[in-house]
Amino acid sequence: MTPTVVGRHAIGGEWLAPRADFPSANPANLAEAVGRFPAATPDETRQAVQAARAAYPAWRRASRIHRAECFDRLARLIDRDTDALAQLMARECGKNITECRAEVVEGLHMVQYVFGTGRGPVGEIVASEITEKDAYIRRKPWGVVAVVTPWNFPFAVPLWMLGPSLLEGNTAVFKPSEDTPAVGQKIVELFFEAGFPAGTINLVHGDGSAGEALVKNPGVNVVLFTGSYEVGKRIQMVSAELPDRIVAAEMGSKSAVIVCDDARFDLAVSAGILSAFKTTGQRCVSGSRILVHESLIDRYAKAFTDVASRLKFGDPLDSRNFAGPVIHQGAVKKVLEYNALAKKEGAAVLLDGGEFQPTPGVTGCFLEPFVYRIPHTPTVRCIREEVFGPHVALIPFRSDEDAVRIYNDTEYGLSMAVITESYRRMRYFRDECEYGMGYVNLPCIGAEVHLPFGGVKKSGNGHPSAAGLVEAVTHKTAWTVNHATEIKMAQGLSAEI
Structure with missing residues (x-):
């Protein structure tokens, strides 16, 4: 003991x-x-x-x-x-x-x-x-x-x-x-x-x-x-x-990964998964929004959901697990409330994660991934407010300009990632998105100490x-x-x- x-x-x-x-x-x-x-x-x-x-x-x-x-x-x-x-x-x-x-x-x-x-x-x-x-x-x-x-x-x-x-x-x-x-x-x-x-x-x-x-x-x-x-x-x-x-x-933030139509597909899926579910979605930079070009959204939604469904959440002392619990029962309640809100706001639920206990007889604060598709509209709260848990929205976009508009349509501006093979497109997102930390062909999480860590708007x-x-x-x-x-x-x- x-x-x-x-x-x-x-x-x-x-x-x-x-x-x-x-x-x-x-x-x-x-x-x-x-x-x-x-x-x-x-x-x-x-x-x-x-x-x-x-x-x-x-x-x-x-x-x-x-x-x-x-x-x-x-x-x-x-x-x-x-x-x-x-x-x-x-x-x-x-x-x-x-x-x-x-x-x-x-x-x-x-x-x-x-x-x-x-x-x-x-x-x-x-x-x-x-x-x-x-x-x-x-x-x-x-x-x-x-x-x-x-x-x-x-x-x-x-x-x-x-x-x-x-x-x-x-x-x-x-x-x-x-x-x-x-x-x-x-x-x-x-x-x-x-x-x-x-x-x-x-x-x-x-x-x-x-x-x-x-x-x-x-x-x-x-x-x-x-x-x-x-x-x-x-x-x-x-x-x-x-x-x-x-x-x-x-x-805090409502960070996002932007998956362009020229993205390397497997890399884009991995970047989305890591952004959304590392630390059980409890990083200030966690990517609770994945913006995907409409030409890829169906394929991406299936691949992302398949991977998310196989992630192992359990004992944090077991290195074979991908992630552990959320921090306390208050966090469980908050995430479940946002899961319910997404359904109420018209989300198409792809993975209906909820409470579970990986060890019989032991009560912990465990949640499985909740993944959904939803179009961007000005009144939807679940894609604008910070959830801080394994809760992620897949949002289609039509053009680079559309993706920037969707990304910027929150009160936060901490972290973003763009998955693209085009240096011109990368530069456009670099200049037009509102953020403190930006990544290309990477998850929107991660920090190195010799770089500044902070954001804009309500993020910093x-x-x-x-x-x-x-x-x-x-x-x-x-x-x-x-x-x-x-x-x-x-x-x-x-x-x-």
Whole structure:
């Protein structure tokens, strides 16, 4: 029997006494508690911000290379613990063990990237109008960063945020999702073991009330958030009252794969399947819409459905399974409601997925794929609203212009893929679709840490995560030095007194 995790907050380099206010359950077996965790009180959240604020001056003044070396040690620890981290993640969030290992590697890549940039430039030298002047653009940290992360990528996404923030000299208060607190706590344990100074990273557990207390604290300079649009909107509204608050928010999507009439057919089917059903459709970039040229729609629908019907959903610790459960019973209810809505809105159901239990006598949050065909019309909700589960619509289109119109007809704009052999067509979709991440002849899921991760419209607010986050966690300053023995002004301004 795997022991349960004892939950604690970490404030100012110290682990607080354990408290068991709420459990973290295994979504593949709801009777199994992964751990029990404390819900942060407003006072505990305030203490965490104060600890980060107290640690900030010394951490900011430390050598950037010294800060980077802390990440080198962290990378070695992650590499050491890859299997254990993947096992814990699979038990807590229900992702298949193969995906969990890949996520640990992605987190490791972020830490390695941060270490590698530690000796890189931190600004630019720019020309001045005055020969005797040197002009510089330098980046400086903001101060205290609040990191609020989702359950579906409980290891990689926190490191996307914590890595750039801490390297650049900020300190952090980290609140992981209440659905995956054990993975969040393990991350902080590794930071401590790697030798990050006390107070540079602080941990508070809890639900939205803990996040609300953190966001409302004026001692927080930057909020980094990945999650739902509703919560992201609330964070931005609260933060708007603070004059120096920066918010970087990534907030979901209704992503799509566009299959053109010249697509390589088998590749198009595989791209659609991976986009729709990896992580059981619970990625913010999951392709819950597959737009297919009308000349291919019948053939594609049959092939896609045949493959989807053979996918194995089951125990996430069994690598032979394609995917695991959804995160909790609330997610089951939501997906089933959208399945019913699709039927009500006139969908032709091709695969009528619903609840099932792969292991007799064990209750988990398992759903089979729900696949349907439906034409695009302006009033259909099921092809515009985020479902976050194994629910996918196949939508025919007539022309490239029609496909762009359909793709853009949602309030989201995170990810898209186009399957085509034409470079001219690829360029058209690249320029006309509204997205943050685009792919050609690939699924619309997947990320590499040296690329920005974010979107437009309700998917993001212009501050992408991963490598792109540096622009949000620092601000640019101008620094001009006069080497002459008299004052000379730009723009011809007289310096005579």
